[in-house]
Amino acid sequence: GAGVSQSPSNKVTEKGKDVELRCDPISGHTALYWYRQSLGQGLEFLIYFQGNSAPDKSGLPSDRFSAERTGGSVSTLTIQRTQQEDSAVYLCASSSTSTNRGTGGYTFGSGTRLTVV
Amino acid sequence: EDQVTQSPEALRLQEGESSSLNCSYTVSGLRGLFWYRQDPGKGPEFLFTLYSAGEEKEKERLKATLTKKESFLHITAPKPEDSATYLCAAVNTDKLIFGTGTRLQVFP
Numbered sequence: 269g270a271g272v273s274q275s276p277s278n279k280v281t282e283k284g285k286d287v288e289l290r291c292d293p294i295s296g297h298t299a300l301y302w303y304r305q306s307l308g309q310g311l312e313f314l315i316y317f318q319g320n321s322a323p324d325k326s327g328l329p330s331d332r333f334s335a336e337r338t339g340g341s342v343s344t345l346t347i348q349r350t351q352q353e354d355s356a357v358y359l360c361a362s363s364s365t366s367t368n369r370g371t372g373g374y375t376f377g378s379g380t381r382l383t384v385v
Numbered sequence: 386e387d388q389v390t391q392s393p394e395a396l397r398l399q400e401g402e403s404s405s406l407n408c409s410y411t412v413s414g415l416r417g418l419f420w421y422r423q424d425p426g427k428g429p430e431f432l433f434t435l436y437s438a439g440e441e442k443e444k445e446r447l448k449a450t451l452t453k454k455e456s457f458l459h460i461t462a463p464k465p466e467d468s469a470t471y472l473c474a475a476v477n478t479d480k481l482i483f484g485t486g487t488r489l490q491v492f493p
Binding site for chain 2: 303309313323324377378
């Protein structure tokens, strides 16, 4: 597609429920990133995919968070047993190359605003 | 620990009043320094990438510069439409490390 698409744009869920957030990157972009942005905070790295594999999962805050990517394209971020502190905007970005070469810009989606009540 | 710090947190300018935003970084294996603009409810929008000390890039009223320890985003004669949060990010081996941003407001 023309840009990075994320869905849903807004999600309100009850504490303890599971949620799935979806990211559809730019076609052909091999690298995909998930970030979390809490109110008044900077973007916090969660996980990075190169193709379907995740070389860096170091930012996932707990084992309640998981992500997968299939077909080198769409990625899903799953949060199990949501807690109020999970409330944030979850942003996805894709790039045509891994940052190992430090080239190019990353294109971000508009994010999913998650509210846990 | 890799870290990116931005200052000031917020900046209010009169239209036409030039200023600079600062981004200090301590990142091992720096591969590039990125500047983004973020409007409310939107994802960050790519502005510039800088790769080596001494490099400068310009786009309209914005100019980004890079030294070995910091980057500056200079805004010349800003307009109200330049109001946004400006994010700086450093790239190490595999990910962007973001600062917390500078929220810029430009008043007519």
